[in-house]
Amino acid sequence: MKKRRFGLLLAAAATAALLGACSEGDAESTGKGDDVVDIVWYPNESGNDLKSARDAIGDAVGEATGKEVKHHLTTDYAIAIETIVNNNAELAFMGAQGYIEAKEGNDAIEPLAVPTGPSGTLDDAKYHSWIAVEKENADEYKDGDGYTIDPIEGKSFSFVSNSSTSGFVVPSSSILNHFSDKGLSEEDLMEGGPFFEQVQFGGSHQGSAVNLLKGTVEAAAFCDTCVDNYVEVAEGEENTAGSVYRVKDDAAEPFHTVPGEEFVLVSVTPVLNAPFVANTEVLSEEDFTKIRDAFTSDEMAENEGVFVPEDSEQSGLFKKTEGERFVEVEDSWFDPIRELSN
Numbered sequence: 407m408k409k410r411r412f413g414l415l416l417a418a419a420a421t422a423a424l425l426g427a428c429s430e431g432d433a434e435s436t437g438k439g440d441d442v443v444d445i446v447w448y449p450n451e452s453g454n455d456l457k458s459a460r461d462a463i464g465d466a467v468g469e470a471t472g473k474e475v476k477h478h479l480t481t482d483y484a485i486a487i488e489t490i491v492n493n494n495a496e497l498a499f500m501g502a503q504g505y506i507e508a509k510e511g512n513d514a515i516e517p518l519a520v521p522t523g524p525s526g527t528l529d530d531a532k533y534h535s536w537i538a539v540e541k542e543n544a545d546e547y548k549d550g551d552g553y554t555i556d557p558i559e560g561k562s563f564s565f566v567s568n569s570s571t572s573g574f575v576v577p578s579s580s581i582l583n584h585f586s587d588k589g590l591s592e593e594d595l596m597e598g599g600p601f602f603e604q605v606q607f608g609g610s611h612q613g614s615a616v617n618l619l620k621g622t623v624e625a626a627a628f629c630d631t632c633v634d635n636y637v638e639v640a641e642g643e644e645n646t647a648g649s650v651y652r653v654k655d656d657a658a659e660p661f662h663t664v665p666g667e668e669f670v671l672v673s674v675t676p677v678l679n680a681p682f683v684a685n686t687e688v689l690s691e692e693d694f695t696k697i698r699d700a701f702t703s704d705e706m707a708e709n710e711g712v713f714v715p716e717d718s719e720q721s722g723l724f725k726k727t728e729g730e731r732f733v734e735v736e737d738s739w740f741d742p743i744r745e746l747s748n
Contacts, residue, residue: 446477450611497518541668567607
């Protein structure tokens, strides 16, 4: 399955490359030790509303290295992964599955740092993969005092990208385990027919959520952190099956087209936090160390442009509720995600 997914990734990248990628910097190949550090971002983090958050990260990297920082914005997971695999970026922020695929494509890709949970350690360095449905259809998924994903069979469904950890790998694993008696594979979930009536890929977590809220699909997978800036809990507790979320009235694109729309969580699964990774083929060991030290410093942990205070209205990549910070992480930490694809 790994080879199949990576093959799909390469094919998608080749197609997407013809269309080009949106970028704040040029995409020329870099050389180890040059005067530019290129950071490539997934579609989820490439929106205008997160520019200040990207800039805060870029400023920290520039200050640590004394080099210019350029941001590559993308509209496709495959483009982001191939950009760093092909030595066209030094750094990337990507999910665990994206890192695993990048590592398979280029062994020089190394994890740099991971944001922790409130404890300030890796013990709770997790976010959440959701399967959600529109509020008007939520009763169909009730099962006693809880919720079940039984009714998603035969429905139209939206994933994020087949390279997304929380938008494909984790929810597809949950579906395959739940319907284990049907003998399904990941490939069966990628297109309509074997299990779903129709399958769409939103291209980003935001895109998958909007597919649901516009009624394009009947159920969708996306994660909490990628839509946190656009939605709020309307009923229940966050990250709990049965909770109702509502799109904020002033939500930025692409949620500006669905203000006030509501959805209900029917499945919630914890996922390992996404890492910043480095391509050590084009990033020198000295710069790797400088950037890692800057990321894991107390100064970075207290940077409100990176770890946005919980009560702030500013959009950000990470929230500061207690002791959140960046910590070093080894490749083996991602093995639980690798195992889902075996």
